[in-house]
Amino acid sequence: MIYIELFLSFVKIGFTSFGGMSMIPLILDEMSSHGWMTAEDLSNLVAIAEMTPGPLGINCATFTGTQTAGFLGGIVAVLGVLTPAFTLTMLIAIFFEKFKESSVMRRIMSVVKPICIAMILSVIVTLSSTTYFVNSVIQPFSIGIAALMLYLLIRRKWSVPVVIISSAMLGVVFYGVLPMVRG
Amino acid sequence: MDNIKKGLSIFAFFFKIGCFTFGGGWAILAQMEQEFVNKRQIITKDELLEMVAVGKSAPGIMITNISLLFGYHVAGVFGGICAVVGITTPAIIILSIVTLFYNSFKDNYWVHAALTGIRAAVVPIIGSAALSLGKDALKTPPAVVICLTAFCLSLFVGVSNILLVLAGIVGALAWWSVENVKKARAAANKDKKQAEPVAGQQ
Numbered sequence: 248m249i250y251i252e253l254f255l256s257f258v259k260i261g262f263t264s265f266g267g268m269s270m271i272p273l274i275l276d277e278m279s280s281h282g283w284m285t286a287e288d289l290s291n292l293v294a295i296a297e298m299t300p301g302p303l304g305i306n307c308a309t310f311t312g313t314q315t316a317g318f319l320g321g322i323v324a325v326l327g328v329l330t331p332a333f334t335l336t337m338l339i340a341i342f343f344e345k346f347k348e349s350s351v352m353r354r355i356m357s358v359v360k361p362i363c364i365a366m367i368l369s370v371i372v373t374l375s376s377t378t379y380f381v382n383s384v385i386q387p388f389s390i391g392i393a394a395l396m397l398y399l400l401i402r403r404k405w406s407v408p409v410v411i412i413s414s415a416m417l418g419v420v421f422y423g424v425l426p427m428v429r430g
Numbered sequence: 431m432d433n434i435k436k437g438l439s440i441f442a443f444f445f446k447i448g449c450f451t452f453g454g455g456w457a458i459l460a461q462m463e464q465e466f467v468n469k470r471q472i473i474t475k476d477e478l479l480e481m482v483a484v485g486k487s488a489p490g491i492m493i494t495n496i497s498l499l500f501g502y503h504v505a506g507v508f509g510g511i512c513a514v515v516g517i518t519t520p521a522i523i524i525l526s527i528v529t530l531f532y533n534s535f536k537d538n539y540w541v542h543a544a545l546t547g548i549r550a551a552v553v554p555i556i557g558s559a560a561l562s563l564g565k566d567a568l569k570t571p572p573a574v575v576i577c578l579t580a581f582c583l584s585l586f587v588g589v590s591n592i593l594l595v596l597a598g599i600v601g602a603l604a605w606w607s608v609e610n611v612k613k614a615r616a617a618a619n620k621d622k623k624q625a626e627p628v629a630g631q632q
Contacts (some may be wrong), residue, residue, distance in 0.1 A: 261490045291532070298545050299528055300451050301521025304491035309525035318526060325522055331490035332498050332514055339488055340502040340510060347480070351606050358602040359483040359595055360476075361573040365580035366486065366591050367560045370456050371553055373585075378549050389550035397554035400460075401561070407461045408450040410551055418547015423540050 249316045250323045252281065257308055257327025262335075270304050274311065283315045304328055388421040436505040437512040444497055444516030449524075451517070452548055455493040458517075460559035462500070472504060475566040487595045493517060 256277045264270040271293060278284035284292075296306035305325055312324030346352050379390050392414055399405040399413075447461045459482060466472045473481075481503070485495035494514050501513030528535055535541060568574050576598070583589040 264489070295525070295528055295532065298541070299521070299524050301448055301518070301524065302451065302455055302491045302493040305494070305518045305521040306525050309522050310529055313526055313529045321522065321526060321529075325518060328491065329494060329514060329518065331488070332494045333511070336485070336488045336490060336495045336498050337502070337507065337510060339484060340499050343480075343484055343499070344503060351603070354606040354609075355599050355602040356480055356483065357573070358576055358598045358605070359487075360479045360567040361577035362580040362594050362598045363479055363483045363486065364560060364564045364567050365577045365584060366594065367456060367459070367556060367563075368577075368581050369584040371557055371560065374553050374556070378553060386550075389546065392547055392550040393554050396551045397557060400554055400558040406464055407457065407555055408446070410555060411450050411452060411548055414547040414551035415544040416547070418544045418550070419540060421543075422546045423543030 250320065253312055253316060253320055254323045254327040256281065257312075257324045258330045260308075261304075261328040261331045264304070270307060274307055278311060284311060288314065388417075388425075392417050392421070433505045433508050437501075437508045440501050440504060440509050441512040441516040444501075444513045445519055448517040448520035451493065452552055455491075456556045456559075457552060458493050458496065459563070460555045462496070463559050463562060466500070473500070475563055477503070479563055479567055483595065486591060 260270060260273045260277060264273050271289070274292075275284075275289050278289065292307055292310050295310055296303045299306055305328065308324040308328040309321045312321035314320075316323070343352075347356070379386050379393070395417075396405075396410050396414060400407075400410060405413075443465060447458060447465070450461065451458050459478070462478060463475070467475055467478055481496050481499040482492075485499055486492050488495045494517060497513035497517045498510040502510035505512070564577075568577055580594050580598070584591070584594060
């Protein structure tokens with residue numbers, strides 16, 4: 248049955264990957280070995296997953312499942328990719344809540360938390376280099392939008408959804424209307 | 431009964447967050463910080479960072495792992511499931527629709543323009559969360575050194591996140607053991623000093 252196969256494939260992908268782009272090679276392996284998708288489908292998949300909200304892994308699973316076996320296929324693939332969260336992470340959550348006050352756990356967290364901040368900073372640098380310098384050309388409108396949104400987030404305490412919607416509108420103005428007017 | 435009520439409101443929160451999580455998932459941090467740390471004060475910044483650290487290190491998708499940890503913290507197993515289902519439902523709905531209209535969607539001029547705008551906002555969104563969480567997590571000099579070292583290793587050497595966290599855990603365990611050995615020795619010395627005069631009398 249295709250549903251069971253899809254489910255098992257995504258269980259495997261879920262357990263062996265750590266989310267984000269790291270899932271792409273694993274998905275490609277599974278999809279091509281079953282003959283469900285080509286490499287070209289996969290690059291479309293990445294484009295779609297990037298331009299829609301939600302976790303990349305969930306988006307990938309929905310797209311692959313839907314393309315392969317319709318709506319139900321999408322659901323089955325998502326359930327597969329969520330299996331590690333519902334099993335292993337659930338166990339970790341139970342364990343963590345129990346032991347987080349212990350002295351070992353406190354010491355571990357005191358080291359892991361700064362590492363976590365470092366990971367976020369590293370993501371910021373990587374994202375900035377691809378967003379604000381496209382093919383080594385500076386994007387003044389994008390930098391302007393970013394500066395404005397940073398101000399609104401920190402000083403004006405705007406919420407993330409409002410910031411996203413405002414930036415989409417600014418994007419339409421600067422990258423849609425403006426080039427048209429300029430001709 | 432209480433947990434069911436809590437679970438449903440967790441589902442609603444995460445459904446809303448799921449509609450606006452662009453940019454590879456780290457943006458969820460900013461939203462959780464605004465919603466649960468600042469506005470509702472359900473968790474502290476420290477607890478949020480702990481959830482991120484654990485969620486990032488567990489296999490599977492970081493965002494769903496963090497959602498599960500938060501849900502479990504607030505309302506047990508049921509809460510955890512509600513959070514995960516909440517954050518994934520908008521993604522499934524939107525993706526199903528987009529997949530249907532994929533061909534007319536992918537080359538649309540206006541969609542492309544709006545997405546370029548959204549992409550520009552992802553860095554400040556993640557940055558605002560990093561700023562506020564960093565203020566709390568980087569209070570001591572060792573924490574700053576650990577953060578800078580990990581940052582350089584990640585950016586310039588290309589060490590993966592999982593490896594960084596594992597190295598951190600191993601380092602922390604070593605640190606903790608050394609501390610404990612020192613404490614044990616100090617305690618043993620104290621005992622000896624107290625015990626000696628007694629032994630001398632006998």
